[in-house]
Amino acid sequence: MSDEVFRLTPLDVRKQEFKKTMRGYDPLVVEDFRSRVADEMERIVREKLALEERLRHVEEQLREYKAREKAMNDALVAAQQLRAETREQAEREAQLILREAEADAERRLERARREVERLEGSGQQLAQKHHAYLASLRALVERQKAELEALANSEAASFGKVAGTITPADERAREARKSSPKWIKSIVEE
Numbered sequence: 001m002s003d004e005v006f007r008l009t010p011l012d013v014r015k016q017e018f019k020k021t022m023r024g025y026d027p028l029v030v031e032d033f034r035s036r037v038a039d040e041m042e043r044i045v046r047e048k049l050a051l052e053e054r055l056r057h058v059e060e061q062l063r064e065y066k067a068r069e070k071a072m073n074d075a076l077v078a079a080q081q082l083r084a085e086t087r088e089q090a091e092r093e094a095q096l097i098l099r100e101a102e103a104d105a106e107r108r109l110e111r112a113r114r115e116v117e118r119l120e121g122s123g124q125q126l127a128q129k130h131h132a133y134l135a136s137l138r139a140l141v142e143r144q145k146a147e148l149e150a151l152a153n154s155e156a157a158s159f160g161k162v163a164g165t166i167t168p169a170d171e172r173a174r175e176a177r178k179s180s181p182k183w184i185k186s187i188v189e190e
Contacts, residue, residue, distance in 0.1 A: 010045065013038040 013034055020027070 008041065010038040010041040013041060 016034065018024070018030065
């Protein structure tokens with residue numbers, strides 16, 4: 001008989017009654033055996049129930065561990081994806097910042113070059129103007145000097161020397177030399 005069709009419980013063993021026959025088994029031995037079988041069955045059933053309970057508990061823990069493992073694997077995969085996405089995003093942002101910085105530096109450098117060219121042009125113009133000014137100032141000073149010398153020579157001849165006195169032309173020339181500013185002298189001497 002299969003286990004599915006015929007199931008015995010300790011109570012079934014205890015309540016089982018046998019017909020009495022003349023040449024049958026000793027009733028005391030049968031009753032003793034039935035009692036021991038029922039006790040053993042009760043122990044086995046309790047042990048089976050305890051093991052089934054323990055199995056349910058272990059299976060529940062196993063399900064929890066598998067769920068945790070799945071959650072941890074999912075979290076790990078998500079973290080790896082996030083890390084990869086973050087790294088890619090950071091690299092894209094770094095490239096963008098680098099390109100912007102290079103473009104800004106190029107614009108500033110170009111502006112600085114134009115400014116240097118403009119300042120060099122202005123400096124050359126100022127130098128030319130300065131040289132032209134100095135040349136015209138020298139010419140003016142030379143004309144003035146020539147005129148003063150011509151004037152001094154013409155007046156010296158007209159006054160002449162009077163008994164040990166200095167002629168007015170000589171005094172005026174000396175006064176003109178004393179009153180000339182140093183900057184005019186430096187220009188004439190250059």
